[in-house]
Amino acid sequence: xxxxxxxxxxxxxxxxxxxxxxxxxxxxxxxxxxxxxxxxxxxxxxxxxxxxxxxxxxxxxxxxxxxxxxxxxxxxxxxxxxxxxxxxxxxxxxxxxxxxxxxxxxxxxxxxxxxxxxxxxxxxxxxxxxxxxxxxxxxxxxxxxxxxxxxxxxxxxxxxxxxxxxxxxxxxxxxxxxxxxxxxxxxxxxxxxxxxxxxxxxxxxxxxxxxxxxxxxxxxxxxxxxxx
Amino acid sequence: xxxxxxxxxxxxxxxxxxxxxxxxxxxxxxxxxxxxxxxxxxxxxxxxxxxxxxxxxxxxxxxxxxxxxxxxxxxxxxxxxxxxxxxxxxxxxxxxxxxxxxxxxxxxxxxxxxxxxxxxxxxxxxxxxxxxxxxxxxxxxxxxxxxxxxxxxxxxxxxxxxxxxxxxxxxxxxxxxxxxxxxxxxxxxxxxxxxxxxxxxxxxxxxxxxxxxxxxxxxxxx
Numbered sequence: 001x002x003x004x005x006x007x008x009x010x011x012x013x014x015x016x017x018x019x020x021x022x023x024x025x026x027x028x029x030x031x032x033x034x035x036x037x038x039x040x041x042x043x044x045x046x047x048x049x050x051x052x053x054x055x056x057x058x059x060x061x062x063x064x065x066x067x068x069x070x071x072x073x074x075x076x077x078x079x080x081x082x083x084x085x086x087x088x089x090x091x092x093x094x095x096x097x098x099x100x101x102x103x104x105x106x107x108x109x110x111x112x113x114x115x116x117x118x119x120x121x122x123x124x125x126x127x128x129x130x131x132x133x134x135x136x137x138x139x140x141x142x143x144x145x146x147x148x149x150x151x152x153x154x155x156x157x158x159x160x161x162x163x164x165x166x167x168x169x170x171x172x173x174x175x176x177x178x179x180x181x182x183x184x185x186x187x188x189x190x191x192x193x194x195x196x197x198x199x200x201x202x203x204x205x206x207x208x209x210x211x212x213x214x215x216x217x218x219x220x221x222x223x224x225x226x227x228x
Numbered sequence: 229x230x231x232x233x234x235x236x237x238x239x240x241x242x243x244x245x246x247x248x249x250x251x252x253x254x255x256x257x258x259x260x261x262x263x264x265x266x267x268x269x270x271x272x273x274x275x276x277x278x279x280x281x282x283x284x285x286x287x288x289x290x291x292x293x294x295x296x297x298x299x300x301x302x303x304x305x306x307x308x309x310x311x312x313x314x315x316x317x318x319x320x321x322x323x324x325x326x327x328x329x330x331x332x333x334x335x336x337x338x339x340x341x342x343x344x345x346x347x348x349x350x351x352x353x354x355x356x357x358x359x360x361x362x363x364x365x366x367x368x369x370x371x372x373x374x375x376x377x378x379x380x381x382x383x384x385x386x387x388x389x390x391x392x393x394x395x396x397x398x399x400x401x402x403x404x405x406x407x408x409x410x411x412x413x414x415x416x417x418x419x420x421x422x423x424x425x426x427x428x429x430x431x432x433x434x435x436x437x438x439x440x441x442x443x444x445x446x447x448x449x450x
Binding site: 026027028029030052053056059075076077078079080085088089095097098099100101102103104105108119120121122124125126127157167168169170171172173174175176177204219223224225 | 277278280298299315319323351359
């Protein structure tokens with residue numbers, strides 16, 4: 001069985017100017033630090049990022065946003081990253097807001113080959129503008145289209161060399177959903193193990209969804225709660 | 229923001245009284261996150277965090293933090309007995325299915341009909357929607373904890389919200405440093421006045437049609 005383990009540089013070769021990129025994590029927790037660092041060093045521009053939030057200016061995908069490498073952001077929240085708010089108001093960053101649960105389901109739908117999901121979250125708010133509506137069993141729902149991406153980068157606790165993945169506590173968040181929704185999915189892990197080292201029962205993301213596995217160099221940012 | 233520590237704690241203590249044994253509770257960031265500090269020891273609840281923790285526990289000791297175990301604001305937490313982790317899809321599945329008994333969140337504005345605005349000040353501030361839309365629309369009870377007026381002294385409890393809505397007619401209770409108000413069928417009802425404020429203060433700082441519980445009226449007259 002061929003190993004999916006590659007170098008970070010090799011994995012990054014799939015990320016180019018204009019790539020539509022899903023990034024796992026929630027406030028930076030569960031975002032892949034070494035791949036993010038690699039994207040910054042590579043200097044690719046005009047990225048479309050799909051992420052739960054905009055991280056913090058120096059944490060998670062927030063670093064790439066602060067570095068002005070992102071032109072489009074599909075997300076639920078940017079409040080923790082004032083740089084994202086400033087770039088948005090200056091017209092440098094286009095932001096599409098989506099309620100968090102709906103974002104998760106749109107990504108999941110993309111990952112499992114559905115066209116979208118029906119949801120009534122936010123149906124009478126500003127987000128229901130221009131949304132197609134359908135009635136099912138007497139209730140009105142919005143059609144929320146599925147989201148896929150050219151590349152998904154996710155962070156996990158362990159993967160075997162076939163790309164079977166398990167996550168760690170709340171660092172799971174959007175990661176398993178995005179792992180399914182990327183045309184090319186790269187998993188950055190704390191530990192790479194041999195095939196059969198993980199119990200089939202505990203695997204959250206089956207390796208079929210994963211193209212590359214890379215070894216993480218660890219988190220290289222300071223968390224908001226550190227040194228306070 | 230702009231509130232003394234004691235006011236924040238007072239609001240959190242009052243909100244904690246709404247939480248009953250056995251409930252599933254989701255807390256927003258800021259003042260709502262202080263609520264667990266004021267729960268009576270015989271009230272056992274499961275705290276739900278939309279980043280995928282059911283059974284969130286207190287803040288860990290200094291030096292014992294686990295960067296992979298945080299709340300929805302990105303701060304380290306612990307877990308209690310019976311806790312479970314899940315992905316974002318399942319975390320929000322719990323919310324949409326109506327399994328959250330109480331959600332406590334902050335607000336920019338609330339209308340007398342219980343409309344909630346807390347995600348954007350157009351052209352100024354964009355906190356973003358986050359999980360607030362899902363939580364406000366689907367939780368069994370929505371409690372807003374906030375300042376009674378904004379930093380310019382403008383009322384935040386209004387006839388109609390001027391800011392884009394997070395969700396319509398979703399708020400059940402408003403707790404501020406001045407009053408506790410409930411959104412009922414008959415409209416917005418002042419149920420408690422927080423000392424040292426008076427009913428007059430509350431009415432002056434509220435830009436909505438307000439009903440007053442009979443009990444409160446009597447106590448004000450005395």
